[in-house]
Amino acid sequence: MKQSSLSNLVQPFHVMELVKAADALQAQGKPVIHLSIGEPDFPMPEPVEQALIQAVSAHKTRYTAALGLPELREAISRHYEQQFKVRVPAHQIVITSGASAALMFACLALINRTDKVLLTDPGYPCNKTFVQMAGGVPDFVQTHEAQNFQPSWADLREQWTRHTAGVLLASPNNPTGTQLNAQSMKDIVHGVNTLGGFVIVDEIYQSLCYDQPAQSVLQLTGAPSDRMPVVVINSFSKYFGMTGLRLGWMVVPDTLLPAIERFAQNLSICPNTPAQWAALACFTPETLAICEERRQIFKARRDFMVTSLPKAGIELHSTPDSAFYIYAKSPYDSERYCKDLLEQALVCAVPGKDFSEFRGSEMMRLSYANSMDNLKTAIERIRLFNKGQLP
Ligand SMILES: Cc1ncc(COP(=O)(O)O)c(C=O)c1O
Incomplete structure (x- = not known):
């Protein structure tokens, strides 16, 4: 064939x-x-396992809304408020089948054919694929040990062309286990914003950090908006140890929601239903x-x-x-x-x-x-x- x-x-x-x-x-x-x-x-974690068993026993196995269970979107919104002191309205939080689907939806909603997207090298290998699936062209920015393998705004600016649509970063990153410091993140978001591009920040390893409190780009930007075109990716896979449950989320500007909803409806219908109910147990003490x-x-x-x-x-x-x-x-x-x-x-x-x-x-x-x-x-x-x- x-x-x-x-x-x-x-x-x-x-x-x-x-x-x-x-x-x-x-x-x-x-x-x-x-x-x-x-x-x-x-x-x-045991409470999540129990919640999962209960969800299955109660036959909570049908489709949910494409953007996810309202209760879980609310729980994540409260989590941002409690842990990061940032107000993110629940309707801007979309539940996805892992960070993977969130990355795919973000790329599909933001990238046009032949748009260049800056990706860090080294970085998560699938990012290149997400960009390509959306018709974009991955443009790798080499990062160095001296900057803990994270880019500065100057590095990104240097590689930015008139064909560049935005940048996809991960902080903390895989394979490096390093983060962007708050100042660099601020410079990048500000710089990209001035050029009219988008910033996707993958925060999948956010709470697995060891030398300072967990950080989110949302602490710098507030909830994403057209004035602050940031999309944040996160997941229940790593910190909550739920890789196989295939559950994640994204935080998006209001204007992107209808497109994300259409992609979600068409590509996955909804995320795993019992996993969404189980995930409600994640944010308990x-x-x-x-x-x-x-x-x-x-x-x-x-x-x-x-x-x-x-x-x-x-x-x-x-x-x-x-x-x-x-x-x-x-x-x-x-x-x-x-x-x-x-x-x-x-x-x-x-x-x-x-x-x-x-x-x-x-x-x-x-x-x-x-x-x-x-x-x-x-x-x-x-x-x-x-x-x-x-x-
Ligand atoms: C940086 C990064 N982003 C996204 C993913 C995908 O994670 P998920 O299991 O939430 O789809 C991974 C998985 O290893 C990862 O390392």
Whole structure:
């Protein structure tokens, strides 16, 4: 069958080859440790699980409104007020099937054919696909260690052309585990606004931060509007540990709502209904206490990894303060290194190729979404491997 040109445009994840090799080793009984995982190693919090079971038992399994359950939109609005002291009307909050659908809807609503969209390199690999699906052209902005792999307004301005429609950022970012500081974010939003562009800010890892309180661009801009054309993306996947429930949200200016609603109606009808009811349990003190405890566990792991990796022979050039990733320099070509590390040390890390066009072969991503015991074993194996002392 003849395939569309779009199907050839979408890139596979190179890491899948490595994960397949890791799975094959595990199937042979080899104790592989994954530092490759992009999701929390915790189950969904107990109160959420209970709420999910109750929702299913009560047959809350039919479609909801395309923009999501009003109760959940209200709960998220209260959450912004309580945690960030920012008033975001519930009607500007749209529930989606994960941050993925939110990113897709945002791109479809904002990008015209052949529009250029600035994306950070390194960055989340699927962003490129969302832009392309909307007919746009991804334009990668190289970021550097010295700025914690986040762009400045000057970096973006330099690459901005008359064909550029906007910019898609993530703070904290994947694969770097670093955030944009408030001043840079402010400069970017202001600068892009002056040029009449849009800013999409993916805040999926927002509450998983370890050195300062969680931040939102909405603290700087207030609720999005035509005067402040920001779209915020978020998700229940990471902080709330609900990856498989496929639930996220976006905050959009009023004028974008009808378009987003049409995309939602046509492309997904509505987000997962039982998951939406379950998510109402996320913002309760009980669940937030569980998530806070887990955040502390992630922080302890981050501290351990940041101090241990250099001793094990892996250089860090940035300060990962969020998410559960460390983007580090690979001792040699990262694809070969990660393959060797897997085969010889049974540690699975991810080469930078999926995240970076510019320096992917130099860098690799290590995830600490794994138990402290496993992290300790992994570090020891990496140390021995790097010294050529593996038994
Ligand atoms: C930066 C970033 N944005 C979006 C997503 C998609 O997340 P979701 O599970 O909410 O669709 C991911 C997943 O890893 C991510 O790392």
